[in-house]
Amino acid sequence: MKKLLVLSALAAMLVSGTALADTSGKKIAFSNNYAGNSWRQAMLDSYGIVTKKAVEDKVVAAADVFTTADKEVPTQAAQVQNLILQGYDAIVINAASPDALNGAIKQACDANIVVVSFDGTVTEPCAYRVVVDFKDMGKQEVEQMAKFQPKGGNLLEIRGLAGTSIDDAIHAGILEGVAAHPEFKIVGSVTGDWDQTTAQKAVATILPSLPDVVGIVDQGGDGYGAAQAFAAAGKPRPTIIMGNRQDELKWWKEQKEKDGYKTWSASIAPGVSTLAFWVAQQVLDGRKDIPHDLLVPYLAFTQDDFEAALPKIKEGGVATHEYTQEDAIAAIKANIKQ
């Protein structure tokens, strides 16, 4: 039956030339391995808003979300296998492990299911990956820092969750940036786990042993904690790169109003989940030219535009950007050009 549908869809495409297959009968599932922090909550919210509308507009038949109870790999592998059995046409996935889910992902591909991974991407070649250029983000942090601190000086680096590909990429970008700007020197490095409380504790611990620091390069979710640690120690406030969290931007606004404090903010938008959804929809629509690795820009705010964005972010939330179908098609186009 399914084969017949595929064949008839192919036939229709051949006859009508450019006309694409209809996706109104397609079902897309979202396999998510963790929902326990503000970023993931924002990710699920964005996904819910965009997919609800897509279902109402009859773009797709269903877009269901499945979250695993723990962060375990086998649980998510089992979940993917169940989604195969449920007869979904595509699976959007934020994966618990880049490699260990490949077995299940391959089974999905073999059952003619489109798999699109994002944030926690998978390495199985048959899947699509929506990747944010974290390395460039790290490099850009130092570039921006050079504008605010033209004389250079000592930097403190706050790292993210150890052992993740994201932490590796941002760190590599920061090192590259520092190499291009020899006026900066990283004099200390702490682990903040993308969490304000953890970052505050870590920074407070290393502060007494540090020489004067002009700036902090970090990974988002740690800027406000670092600011609190400096305030508590009574040390002069350095230029802290922010990560789009509501508390961070609020603090920045307060400081700007006080004395014109300047910095820059960037992070991956949780709404990238909606881009992954549209990519899946586009593949189901019959597009064959979509590259399996899609690079998308991160979301950045500057001195001029962050205040406009602040009221839109939920208390304790993260700035996000929800993709429309047109945005997604444009993003795919930008990747084909490269």
Added chain:
Amino acid sequence: MLRGLLPALSLALVLIAIAWLNPRAISYFGFNLMLNLAIPIALATIAQMFVIAGNELDLSIGTFVGFVGCVTATWLRDAPLIGILVLLGSIGVYALLGALIHLRNLPSIVVTLGMSFVWQGLAILILPKPGGKAPDWLLATMSFKPPYIPFPILAALLIAVVVHFGLMRTSYGVILRGSGGNAAALRRAGWSLLRTKIVLFALTGLFGVLSGMALIGITTSADANIGNGYTLLSIAGVILGGGEFVGGRVSPVGAVIGALTLALAASPLLTFMHIPPDWQVAANGAILIIVLAARVLISRRER
């Protein structure tokens, strides 16, 4: 009578619910997908069952499975000889733990909890980032497709029959269970309790190794945290399968069925029920509690 039938009954119940929610899951293809990740869980449950038969508990089985997984995806593929030696050595470590726990009269919960961090640390040392690849022969074994009966069901039957025969039908099996049932009587009869404890822990190590290898054969590559959830699943599986924490009362067939039930109840059932995402985590826990509570209620009524 009901007590012995209970594990099978709960499995049937879960299967009926799945068949009702998603009829297409009840097929050769469906069983293959739903149950293949239940094989490593069943093996880990059998491993846990051996220590429980000796009135002990192993809180390190999950991270041990993860450690075995990391060894399997790296050394066992690149340098099979070293890989085999390391795995045999880890079974030896389990045997030594049994001896240590018996000789120093230590609580096994404390010793194995400590060991769980050791295994986790070793796993991260071997494989700091997720990756590696399972040996080809293992991949081929785990994706074996026999005619008519799905491989996971065949494997579950094989595990249940072999362990049932070994532990329930041989005379040394009786001694092993007796070490949990009435240790004083065994000692007076001249049996070495040190030896029974060593054998029980070594068997746990052996089945832990099998579990880790089976898991990597399915997932194709490893992650240091891959087995962490197995500790609780394996204990729940033993209890669901009609075992008791004390008294050497365990059932290998029940344990395998218990593991299958848990694997099905936790994931496929939940996915097919279309529970809103905010409630899925809680629903998973609720199903576990309901299934285990039903088992306790019925076996209490029998007494």
